[in-house]
Amino acid sequence: MTSRTFDLARVGAGLSFAAAVDDVERALDASTALVISAPPGTGKTTLVPPLLAMRTRGRVIVTQPRRVAARAAARRLAELDGSPLGERVGFTVRGERKTSPQMRVEFVTAGVLLRRMLDDPGLDDISAVIIDEVHERALETDLLIGLLGEVRELRDDLTLVAMSATLDAERIAAVLGSDGVPAPIVDHSVPAHPLTERWAPSPAPRLDERGVTRSFLDHVAGTAASAARDLVRTAPDADTLVFAPGAREVAEIARRIADLAPDVDVRQLHGQLPSATQDAVIRGRAGHDRPRIIVTTSLAESSLTVPGVRLVVDSCLARQPQRDASRGMTGLVTAAASRSSCVQRAGRATRQGPGTVVRCVDERTYAAAPARPTPEIATADLADAALLLACWGAPGGAGLRLIDPLPADSLRHATEVLRTLGAVDDTGRVTDAGRALSRIPTDPRLARALRDGSALVGARTAAEVVALVGGDIRVRDADIVSALSALRNGRGPDAQRWAREVDRLMRLAPPARSGRGRADDAGLVVALAFPGRIARRVERSSNGSTFLLASGTRAGVSGPLADAEWLAVADVARASGRIAAGSGAVIRAAAAITEQQVERAADHLITDRVEAQLVGGRVSARRERRVGAIVRSSVPVRASAAEGRDAVERAVRADGLDVFTWSDAADELRRRMALLHRELGEPWPDVCDDALLARLAEWLDPELSALAGGTPADRIDLAAPLRRLLPWPAAADLDALAPERLEVPSGSRARITYPPLDDPAGQPVVAVKLQECFGWAETPRVVGGRVPVLFHLLSPAGRPLAVTADLASFWSGPYAQVRGEMRGRYPKHPWPEDPWSATATRHTRRRAARD
Template sequence: MPTSVFLPRTSATVSSSTPQPSAKAQLPEWPRPSRGAAFSYPGPRALRNRDNGVVTFRLDTIGRGLVFADSIEDFAAQLTKQGDGGAVVVQAPPGTGKTTLVPPLLVNLLEQRHPGQPRVLVTQPRRVAARSAARRLASLDGTRLGDRVGYTVRGENKASAQTVVEFVTPGILLRRLLNDPGLEGVHAVIIDEVHERGLESDLLVGMLAEVRELRGDLTLVAMSATLDAQRFAALLGHTDDGGPAPVVDCPSALHPLDVRWQPAREQRLDDRGVSRSFLDHVARTAAAAHETASAANPDVDALVFLPGVREVSDVASRLRAVVPGNVEVLELHGQVGPAAQDRAVSGREPGGAPRIIVSTSLAESSLTVPGVRLVIDSGLSREPRRDAARGMSGLVTVSCSQASAAQRAGRAARQGPGVVVRCYDQRSLAAAPAHQTPEILATDLTGAALVLACWGAPGGRGLGLPDAPPAGAMTDAMEVLRELGAVADDGSATALGKVLARVPADPRLARALLDGSAAVGRRAAAETVALVAGDQRAPGADITKLLAILRSGTDPAARRFAEDVKRMDSIARQEAAAVVPLGEGHRITAGEAPGYVVALAFPDRIAKRVPGDGPASYLLTSGTRAGLPAGSPLSGHEWLAVAEVSRAQGRDTAGTGAVIRAAAPLAAELAEAAAPHLLTGQVNATFDNGRVTARQERRLGAIVLSSTPVRAGIGSARQAVADALAKNGLSMLSWSPTADALRRRMALLHRELGDPWPDVTDAGLLARLEEWFAPELEAMATGSAASAISLAEPLHRLLPWPEAGRLEALAPERLEVPSGSLVRIDYPDVDDDGGRPVVAVKLQECFGWDSTPRLVDGRVPVLFHLLSPAGRPLAVTDDLTSFWSGPYSQVRAEMRGRYPKHPWPEDPWTAPATARTKNRM
């Protein structure tokens, strides 16, 4: 049954949180501007009208119908109260208009302090959102895009000297900060959608807070759609008193939202990822829901959320096959071209066809799609995860967080009453995490580590970040940067590191761009780096095939690719002298160039095919095994340079647990040329089936290039035996009863007395193998059988002197009983921490024994197993006195008739101990 839910309207409030200190970055000093008296607040009339000649934007026009218009006075008052410069956190649900209203409002306020042309930068987590927000604000302002309002994203710039509000992606602003740490000419920065916890946005929060400490006139605003604003308020706090920044709340739009649950019968995920049957369910649900909604309101558009590009394309194809011909099905994700993205997020033209927009999480929170009153949610998302064991990172499909589910649903009610159909059940939503995992906690940190090193905060030390980077991931990232020559031993950025930071790509790709240009040419290197750094998926994981598609110009992304290549080529030309190229002396054809450049970037991912008849499986130089996707054209190649590898999530046909997402063919000699530091040659000796064998091996990392039988040297043979013992344990050796008994006695003494009595467990003996077993080790290395080795003598080498002289007194091999017999003592197992020494003896041999003997200077009582004349156990005791006084009488009554020839005296205290029958006595 559908549930009627209303998005709440709350009054605008201002709050603060606990302050958090922030260390200053190593930035150039400049005179701190005098704050003086606070600038005068012009009041709501001046803010909303241009009549006074001061205000830049007409907020009454721009803010018409936007909920955030009710909060602009609170926002302005908070900045006014702080004087020159300031920080505010805006907490406003999606659809309230904060992205549209806050930037022009901030310009209006800043113009009073900076008459003429204040400049405001606004970050958007996605390129399509930056373009859309800029286009919308320019339209509402009645000006041409690129004049007063513009944007800059990778490969595209629509801004000019007259631009006062510029929308940028976080990556663009990070590189501007590294080039100009003071952000000269910028008066305010707005970080939008901080709740998404993207890695670059998190870095900006920490870095901009430090810039503000040095520049008292810089205004900072963080905007969040969720209730996590207090964390950012503490990070952006006041520079004067150390308190948190104020938080301006905004009410949400009061539009009803019908929540409907329509779970599939089948599981959403199977052994191949998102199941085909579930995608079919999503498509059927979307088609039926849109048909029903359109019948009631022809102006309704639908938005379908799916986790990734493959699923979006699949469902879009299914929808086109079933919806009426007048319904337009559009795809929205990072791999469609800018024009297609902009068309999807733009409103339907008057009289235009109804639309179903099938999208990844790209449309979740950072932009409003006009006309959407219906949302169909798969409840799945694709999030980054780092596999530390395999040294790889990638995207995995998981249930979306509860916060993401709420934001997706809110898409339908931004502009009026809406409906969300969830293709999963309420139990799945309740079991989902509250928030998405912050990217800094789950992804590869190599690029972030380089940014932090260039900023003067290696590893993030001293920087106020929303979450500290994981120590293990940061250590791995810094090690990669050291191998690249990007950071010094102390973690600070080198000159080369600063060059690599200017390349809009992973530092490993940036180094490959510079190294590879001399070997394959700047153009070829730039093409490969631009392709791998982009977000296009290689068909069948084949980079060369994708490269041919993009070169042809037929793909929608070809234009952006060409611009990226031009930029990479320019960087390579400018920085040609930054490094000594690694590829000199090797003839590389145009077809080999992509593989060689990828191998330079990721030498740990050079891969060689593993022989076998099954699906293509490859061994990487890192030691990881990975398979190609089914039907990949690369499966016939012996060597590959792998650009991307991730956990398989069940779709790994080779059964390796990892799947290759992007790779290029590579010649064997180029594999060695690209990774000379991974080349090793050594003799590997092994001990198996009682003999030592050796092979001369040449390796590229974990990949064996050649292996030839050779005679093992005595040193390597000894080591092979030692390694085999360490791997398989001392059970490989033949423990005689004498050696085993001695070892048990020594173990008891070590347990009770400690040093100097040695530890004779497997671990203890293996740790001192050379000390007690050296002659025998050499004998086995030269061919002696393990069964021929006596271990009693080697164990005696570990006995401490002079304490060894008391071995028999402390832990005797045998115990003399009252009958005169010497009975063997059975000592506990070496690994038994609580075991007792046991003496199994006939009951009659202990008559007259009124106290239990104790070993190890009286510390350990002997446990007696008292036996019948036939050797069967009658009683177990470590207290003979109590036994004779009590249980003996019952034993006597039961046994005297069974064994009449043996003595069963009424008084065991005075009876002679004997091992004989009564007649023989």
């Protein structure tokens, strides 16, 4: 143990979590993993890091979900320690750091630590990692837990602590534990100050198809200004915290409040502001300053403390990622905030005494909100996560102990994105290009645009476009080129933030030619990032144009971009209304692009091949040049044998086996084989559509060649091809195990109808006249006695009288009722009282007696 580098009594003075330090010590004596649950403001983020630094020799890393929280926590601990920021306590966030070689505690964002682990997977100089605010279930935090769990398997000296204000502690403890033993839990609670809840629902809707309505922004601003005035009269030193879903809404509400309450100091707080501006808000105000109204995003919900707040005004809205699996689109959407998030927000008013929360909804709307936020891993785009896991050597998270697994559909899409970028190979393993992209701290698609775009159009132009596309900047009329022009001239509220991001990206860009590119170069950079969103105009109307994206999605756009032939689309979202033009999606940011630039950015999506369709049962071939789903040209051709065969196989896979006419013999054979596969398994083959399509060349090869040569599909009988799949030598038992016919006591050979493929519990059926089964006690079975035959017993006219899989029970019971009902209707046919001793016959009584 090293010398005591921190004075815990001094650091923990006045913090309620100081009372839990002994519990933490005892837990760490027993385990190197620990879960800590404590309310916001109790001091866990301030006390636990120096405590671990005193117990270990290496550096302690503390992760925060946001940059401003990492900086604020580092600054606070350094002040309490009495040391300069960066000496013993420092921080590293994107684009900024305060560190030194002698540093013992370092606050970082989760993303910083993830990328650091790619270069230093063993964390050799690190003795402990604290993951804070686990309850937010940020994607990067979830990934860290999985990766650090694997590191701990190799390093039994690495301490791992998960902390949060509210979390499912038992579940996290089970993931962090080892050998089936969960990690210990330290639960610290404090009495809460009283909270007064008020409701101020808006008379107008909160959301429409464009997002938050202007009338609701007016309502939130008016509510905040009025409530803050009331607060000042009773508590002049108190401040107000207003929660909005995103940075745009923060700016709009702040502007409105400033107009309504000019005597109040209105501040904004969100992750896109300069760090100095953020830090000034967090430091609070001097006693003589004006009362403050701080308008913020969920940034202030739990991961940092804004001092002096006694009133919270909550829009009860949040921005969250949402994936549209059908269109392969992921974006931020505004929706109702979860009730647990709203509780966290309200708690900001009671940190220092009694407080008030005003929710801008009614109680019914609040109660209808989700109880907890959806974990980001379930809704976010997973391209960055999938690349990181591939670089780690665990594609898709294989082998990692994650709180929740990565959703299969989203992971499949992310892997395909990485494959189109050349970041992973066909097996999902990372390539050299993928490793290069992973070192650029941004989405892999934007990283590719920055890297390749710098070489093509210059580093500055590439950085400018990437900063715009990745910066959540509103693009008027969806026109990226016009937006870039305004930003370059310093116009708009986002100009300064965009310029800072451009400078950062310039430092990350590979060496390339300097200078500013042409206006149409913006489209090329966007296309490099999102080749699947290259789009071509397919329809023009008075409301705008509809474009077909290479991914297959159709989306509408209005304004100047509606006249473009080709677009590189940066942002497309689900929508309805006039602009979407019935496509179900709207283009929100794009730039015009030339066809030559399309070929440069999306060469891996360009195909030139013969495509075949089965029209009227015959092959019709065309040579098509495509960019993904976009057809650039299509002309009829006479395909070569090889082209025709390849095209026919693709057509059959696309259209399914229904392109053929299934004969009765083929359908019957398929049903028999399906039952044998269901009951016996291998070697009897699976003959469902998917299985047959996967083995086309194995069983249908000659027929595919015949189809390509001009033979009509309806002249191809599939019975013989199916027999090619019968296993040898087991095929010799087909007729014994699943016979085509069954001999009944009358001597007739009745056809067995086997169940259809979509009936997994179906039984084979024999439909036969009741009189032909007299005396038959034991119900016959097929598949070696495994499956009873279901009998449809018919009247002499062939109408069903009874359905049974137990003939003995039928003769002993229901037969008497059937006899009573039928013997008067069919007097010429035998209806004996004793069916057991009667002679089975398919004839009338007179004919049977003559025979």
